[in-house]
Every structure is written in C-alpha cells, then in structure tokens.
Amino acid sequence: MAKSRAKDSKKKKRRPAKKKKCFFCTEGFVVIDYKDMDLMRKFCTERGKIAPRRNTGTCPKHQRMLATSVKRARHLALVPFIKDYFR
Amino acid sequence: MNKYEMIFVLQADEPETEMESRVAKVQRVVGEHAGEINERNHWGVRQLAYDIQHQTRGNYMHLRFRSEGDAVAVLDTEFRLDSKVLRHLIVVDEEWKERNEASRAKRRPAPVEEQMDDSED
Numbered sequence: 001m002a003k004s005r006a007k008d009s010k011k012k013k014r015r016p017a018k019k020k021k022c023f024f025c026t027e028g029f030v031v032i033d034y035k036d037m038d039l040m041r042k043f044c045t046e047r048g049k050i051a052p053r054r055n056t057g058t059c060p061k062h063q064r065m066l067a068t069s070v071k072r073a074r075h076l077a078l079v080p081f082i083k084d085y086f087r
Numbered sequence: 088m089n090k091y092e093m094i095f096v097l098q099a100d101e102p103e104t105e106m107e108s109r110v111a112k113v114q115r116v117v118g119e120h121a122g123e124i125n126e127r128n129h130w131g132v133r134q135l136a137y138d139i140q141h142q143t144r145g146n147y148m149h150l151r152f153r154s155e156g157d158a159v160a161v162l163d164t165e166f167r168l169d170s171k172v173l174r175h176l177i178v179v180d181e182e183w184k185e186r187n188e189a190s191r192a193k194r195r196p197a198p199v200e201e202q203m204d205d206s207e208d
Binding site: 027030031032035075076077080 | 096174178181184195
C-alpha cells in the first residue's frame with residue numbers, strides 16, 4: 001500500500017520542462033553571420049553536427065538561418081563537418 | 088548594383104604576391120562591371136578545420152564589394168579554375184554586423200544615467 005502511494009507521488013512530481021527561449025530572439029539578431037566562428041561552434045554538438053532545436057531552444061526562423069550559416073562556415077573550413085574522435 | 092561579400096582561401100605556402108594578384112583580379116572583374124571593392128580584410132594564415140588537398144593551413148581573404156550581378160558568375164568561374172585557391176564563397180552581403188547592431192540599439196535604448204539617486208544618499 002505504502003509502496004504504491006510512494007510510486008504515485010513520484011509520478012505526479014514530474015512536470016514538463018520549462019520552454020527555452022530563442023537565443024537569437026532575446027539577443028536581437030536580425031541575421032546570423034557565418035563568419036562568427038564562436039557562435040557557429042556554440043550551436044553545434046561536440047561532434048560538429050548542427051544542434052537540434054529541442055536542445056538549444058532556437059526558434060524555427062533562426063534555426064533555418066543558423067543551418068545556412070553553419071553550412072557556409074563548413075564550406076570555408078571555419079568549422080568542421082565532423083570532429084575526429086579518439087577510440 | 089548589388090552588395091556582395093567574398094571569401095577565398097589560398098594555399099598557405101604561397102607568397103603574399105599571389106594573394107595580391109588574386110585581389111587585383113577581383114578588382115579588375117568588379118571594375119569591368121561598374122563596381123568597386125569597399126572593404127578588404129586580410130585574415131592571414133589560419134588553421135583549417137579539416138584538410139583540403141592535403142593542406143592543414145590556409146590564407147584567408149575577405150572582401151566586400153559593390154557591382155552588377157554579372158560579375159559574380161565571372162568571378163566564380165575564375166576562382167573555380169584557380170588551382171591555388173582551396174575554397175571560395177561569394178554571397179550577397181547581408182551586412183550582418185550593421186543590421187544586428189541596429190536592431191540591438193532599437194531594442195535597448197541608451198541607458199539613462201541614474202547618478203542623481205546616489206548623490207541624494
């Protein structure tokens with residue numbers, strides 16, 4: 001009895017995660033510069049992939065701009081396509 | 088007449104005269120299309136994020152220019168055929184810095200000085 005109640009209370013405690021705000025909206029970015037390497041790295045995973053919106057909280061409009069910028073930066077070898085890793 | 092932005096990466100072991108000749112080439116082509124180079128930023132030799140043609144370093148040049156649109160196709164062909172240029176990119180200049188700074192200034196008007204309150208205490 002007691003055990004099941006404890007389980008129930010544990011379940012109830014779980015709340016949906018707070019919605020993250022778009023970094024570019026809060027900082028007032030109109031356009032995203034592909035030459036800004038630190039910014040490009042910030043929105044990439046450790047392996048160099050473009051980070052998904054669900055992790056960064058970027059809004060759709062800025063995520064589209066960001067994707068284009070990262071791809072341009074990759075072309076110019078400013079950021080890597082894939083980061084090498086050690087096994 | 089449009090604004091464009093161009094970055095190209097030259098092999099790092101080439102002398103600077105090679106870089107100058109590429110810039111002169113851009114200047115010539117842009118000049119032929121009733122334009123001019125407005126800004127020139129030489130980033131210098133940088134480490135590449137990945138190897139290109141067995142090279143680990145590249146000499147970067149960033150140019151901003153105004154010209155007719157036809158110049159872009161000509162420049163693109165010229166740089167694609169150039170074996171000493173590792174990478175090049177020509178895009179419409181969206182004036183990233185200027186526009187972002189303008190939008191930020193709009194959002195956050197200049198802070199009002201609040202020294203009066205301190206002096207009263």
